[in-house]
Amino acid sequence: MPDLLGVTNPVPGHDNANVNRNLPVIPNDPRLQNAPDLDRVSRPDNRTEQQDSGDAGGADKALRYDSNFAGFLQRLADTPGLAETMGQLLRSYQGTVVSSGMGEGMALDMASLLRMLQMDGGELRSFLQNQMDSGARFSGPLFNILREAYANSTSEVLRGSILQFLKRYSDYSSSQHIQGNLLRGLTQLTRSIPASFGSQLLPMASQLEQLMQSGDRAGALKLLQGSIMPFLSSYTSRTNDMGLSRMLISMLALDVARYENGSRSGLLQAFHQLSAHTSVRERLGNLSDEALMNLLDRGGFARAAERNEFADQLAKTASRALRGGSGAEAQDAFRNIVSALLINESVYMPLLHMMIPLEWMGKLMFSELWVDPDAEENMKRGRGQQDNTIRFLFKMDIQSLGFFDMVLTCQREDVDLQLFCPQSVAPFAETVGGELTRILSENGLRPNSVQVRPMEKPLTISGVFPKIFEGENSIDVKA
Numbered sequence: 001m002p003d004l005l006g007v008t009n010p011v012p013g014h015d016n017a018n019v020n021r022n023l024p025v026i027p028n029d030p031r032l033q034n035a036p037d038l039d040r041v042s043r044p045d046n047r048t049e050q051q052d053s054g055d056a057g058g059a060d061k062a063l064r065y066d067s068n069f070a071g072f073l074q075r076l077a078d079t080p081g082l083a084e085t086m087g088q089l090l091r092s093y094q095g096t097v098v099s100s101g102m103g104e105g106m107a108l109d110m111a112s113l114l115r116m117l118q119m120d121g122g123e124l125r126s127f128l129q130n131q132m133d134s135g136a137r138f139s140g141p142l143f144n145i146l147r148e149a150y151a152n153s154t155s156e157v158l159r160g161s162i163l164q165f166l167k168r169y170s171d172y173s174s175s176q177h178i179q180g181n182l183l184r185g186l187t188q189l190t191r192s193i194p195a196s197f198g199s200q201l202l203p204m205a206s207q208l209e210q211l212m213q214s215g216d217r218a219g220a221l222k223l224l225q226g227s228i229m230p231f232l233s234s235y236t237s238r239t240n241d242m243g244l245s246r247m248l249i250s251m252l253a254l255d256v257a258r259y260e261n262g263s264r265s266g267l268l269q270a271f272h273q274l275s276a277h278t279s280v281r282e283r284l285g286n287l288s289d290e291a292l293m294n295l296l297d298r299g300g301f302a303r304a305a306e307r308n309e310f311a312d313q314l315a316k317t318a319s320r321a322l323r324g325g326s327g328a329e330a331q332d333a334f335r336n337i338v339s340a341l342l343i344n345e346s347v348y349m350p351l352l353h354m355m356i357p358l359e360w361m362g363k364l365m366f367s368e369l370w371v372d373p374d375a376e377e378n379m380k381r382g383r384g385q386q387d388n389t390i391r392f393l394f395k396m397d398i399q400s401l402g403f404f405d406m407v408l409t410c411q412r413e414d415v416d417l418q419l420f421c422p423q424s425v426a427p428f429a430e431t432v433g434g435e436l437t438r439i440l441s442e443n444g445l446r447p448n449s450v451q452v453r454p455m456e457k458p459l460t461i462s463g464v465f466p467k468i469f470e471g472e473n474s475i476d477v478k479a
Contacts, residue, residue, distance in 0.1 A: 054059060070109050075343055081458065082340040086357065087366040087397035089329045089333040113317050116310050117359040124358065131354040135171060138166060145283045146274075169296065171262030178259050179212050181221075185252045186228070197235050204228050217263060224256050264293070293453040310357065324401070351465060367396040372465050375409065387412050393464045401425060405459045420455035430454065439478045 119127060123328075138147070148164050171178065186205040190198040204227055211220040230248050235241070260266070275281050298452050318334040356367040375391035394406040401420030409416045417436060425432065429452040442448040 017272065036385045042449055045364050050258065051257075055290065077460065077462070079336075079340045079343050081395070082337060083261065083331055083354075083366050083368045083395040084403060085336045085340070085396045087339070087357070087364065087399070088238070089330065101186075113310075113313050114359070117357050117364065118314060119358060124356075128354065128356065131356075140295070142292075145280070149280050151281065153279065155277075158279070161270070161274045161277065162280075168261055168270045171258045171413075172267045173262075174258070175217075175262050175297070178255050181255045182224070182252065183209055183212070184254065189245060189248050189252070193235060193241065194247060197239075201228070201231065204231070217259075221256075221260055221263075224259070229253065229256065267296075268292070278346075301411070310355075329364065349466065351461075363399040365396060365398045367394055369394055370465065372463060372467065375465070375467070391465065393459065393461070403455070403458065405455060407464055410445070413444060413446045415440055415447050416449045417447065417451070419452045420459065421452060423454055426454040 059093040146166070150159055153159060159190040183205065186201065186208065190202050190205060193201070204223065208220055208223055208228070211223060229252075232252070236246065236249065266333040271289070271292055275284060275287075314337075318338055321330050321334040322338070324331075350372070352371040352373070354369040354371075356365075357368060358365045358367075370393040372391045373388065375389045389411045390407060392406075392410075394404070394408070396404040396406070398404065402424060404422070404425075407418045407435050417440070419432065419436065421429070421432070433450050435448045436452070437450050440450070
């Protein structure tokens with residue numbers, strides 16, 4: 001994720017520590033930027049004012065100075081391949097109970113993780129459906145109505161009401177995660193500040209945990225806003241501590257705001273405000289508060305989150321490995337996996353992302369699936385009679401075969417498919433293409449074009465889904 005606390009992105013090749021201030025001044029020196037101009041007020045540094053947004057992931061493009069989104073795209077381009085890293089890690093532990101540097105607890109976690117990969121066709125289908133549901137928070141009839149209302153409305157008031165409701169629902173559905181963040185942040189704070197202050201904060205953290213466990217959200221908020229945050233504010237003003245505690249307090253304040261925003265009463269209030277608009281009320285009908293909460297609490301996303309056992313086990317195993325439960329190589333692999341997941345699941349990405357780990361016929365396969373359900377939004381472009389184009393990107397690492405990239409674009413039953421394969425598979429391209437055509441046809445799809453070619457280099461996400469660079473699909477965070 002971008003460093004939102006930084007004022008600007010780092011400037012390539014610019015390091016104030018290395019500036020030689022003793023260089024002679026040469027008139028009209030082309031190396032000088034922002035030379036003093038008596039007719040205008042210029043910046044005190046040696047940077048230009050603005051650059052084109054461009055593709056921050058490209059090697060020949062410069063970063064923008066005014067956008068954290070460019071920094072995010074750069075990190076996305078530099079992130080190690082999740083499919084390759086995960087595949088290598090799982091293969092290294094396949095059939096291994098204990099290896100050098102791996103403790104007994106880590107071995108049990110890895111064994112549990114590997115057992116989850118042994119799926120038949122039906123289990124794989126359920127696994128994919130569960131990932132699809134858990135990855136799409138705003139899915140179902142209610143959100144389809146809101147999505148259509150937002151797209152068709154010209155009223156900024158209505159659009160704002162829809163976005164406010166979605167924001168509150170996002171925080172409401174993340175309540176358990178936010179509570180965990182609050183407790184973990186307070187625990188870190190008790191260890192990061194002097195013991196004389198930490199000993200006063202610890203009882204409040206314990207009381208907060210008890211209130212959260214009992215489901216007393218109002219009491220927890222009262223303790224946070226009335227006691228904990230004022231205590232931390234007083235600590236900062238008295239000590240002027242600008243170290244780790246300052247960052248932790250800033251993150252804690254953000255989580256407190258989200259915790260308050262995600263209350264049940266706040267969610268219902270946003271819904272009532274939304275229902276005041278005639279165009280939405282007509283579509284929703286007489287949806288009561290109880291019916292709404294039942295719909296949200298028992299929807300596909302809520303149920304999928306409870307059944308996402310693979311993600312829970314992966315997080316548990318990664319946590320144990322990064323805390324010293326495994327060797328240096330495994331720690332590095334898990335660090336890359338966690339980093340990739342955090343970036344891939346970023347709120348900046350207008351794409352659905354899924355992982356497909358699988359052991360099939362004794363071979364391990366790890367795949368990433370990226371989906372853009374609106375690759376070509378015909379409704380927005382005045383072509384409402386045409387269905388939107390859906391684009392898929394599969395990144396597959398198959399044991400003993402190698403790494404594959406597949407791009408599949410479809411509009412209803414019409415499908416175009418491109419498969420980029422390892423050099424060892426290239427001689428069988430015609431056979432593979434024929435099998436892919438057969439599979440598509442047998443499943444009721446019309447393959448317009450099926451191409452199989454050797455892979456020159458892995459496809460980039462930004463290359464397959466260029467819409468993430470469009471202004472209406474990206475978030476430009478300015479400090």
